[in-house]
Amino acid sequence: MATDTGTASPDRPAPDGGAVVGGATDEAGAHHKHPTEKKYIQIALILAVITAIEVLVYYVESIEDYLVAILLTLSVIKFVIVVSYFMHLRFDSRLFRRLFILGLVLAVFVYTIVLTTFEIWKS
């Protein structure tokens, strides 16, 4: 998730050098600069490639020991890309980011405790 310093502003280009469009920044920290259509298509291609790698990795027996770590990492990368770019969380208000991350972190925290309580990691 991008930090505030890493977010594009009207006076400063996006850190990824990316093409952005749009104008204003409001007092709530919203940076209304969304990627261009070309950028969206590039992002979709990256997501498609990651999905293909996930499926490929699933069938490679020689990396079985690292399968879970690789798949979780790729899944997190896809999740962050969609939320940051397609849902514009990277460019929108900090309040939206906080609301979503609050729910996400709470869910991960609560259900990790639940699964640990039921000793799922041992099975």
Next chain:
Amino acid sequence: MVVTASEGSHTEVEEGHPPTATGLSNEKVAMWAFLGSECLLFGALISTYLLFRGRSTPGTITPSDVYDILFTSVSSFVLLMSSLTMVLALAAIQRGDHRRLRVWLLATALLGGTFVAGQMYEFTIFYSEGLKISTNLFGSSFFVLTGFHGAHVTIGVLMLLSLWSLSVRGKLPTHRSETVELVGLYWHFVDVVWIVIFTLVYLIP
């Protein structure tokens, strides 16, 4: 403050509506709060599946007996691409291109419908192979989790078709682009939930 379509994305506040306490659109704040709460709902369903899938009665059907990874991978790809068409629909209305808005909305709805059809086909295959919701713990938690997700996608498709219908009748002007953005947020969320389900439920043994 009033901005024009060429200035990119909009919030209601910027479009001349009464100011809000946060300086942000109340509807958008509510949508993000709703999506945050949805993380807890799907977290519960995914955790239940993870907890139950290895604890079914010995001798009954297991995930490896029924999963078709290649088929589900294609479904995942279809849903992923629907996120692209959704974001292109939003970009279209923000620049006032209503013809392309309708094209991309319809494309998103069709891709979503394809995903749901694929899920129904998968359920039918599983059923014919002996996996029902009452068969064992795996069956119960699998059908509840993927069924809830499928219901979310179906609701999303209905919302997309409603937007398309509004646009056709000229009731979705450029200054109401936030309506498309809100449906888009819901749609992308359904996509990210599937990203997690695809990995945790289907790919990880």
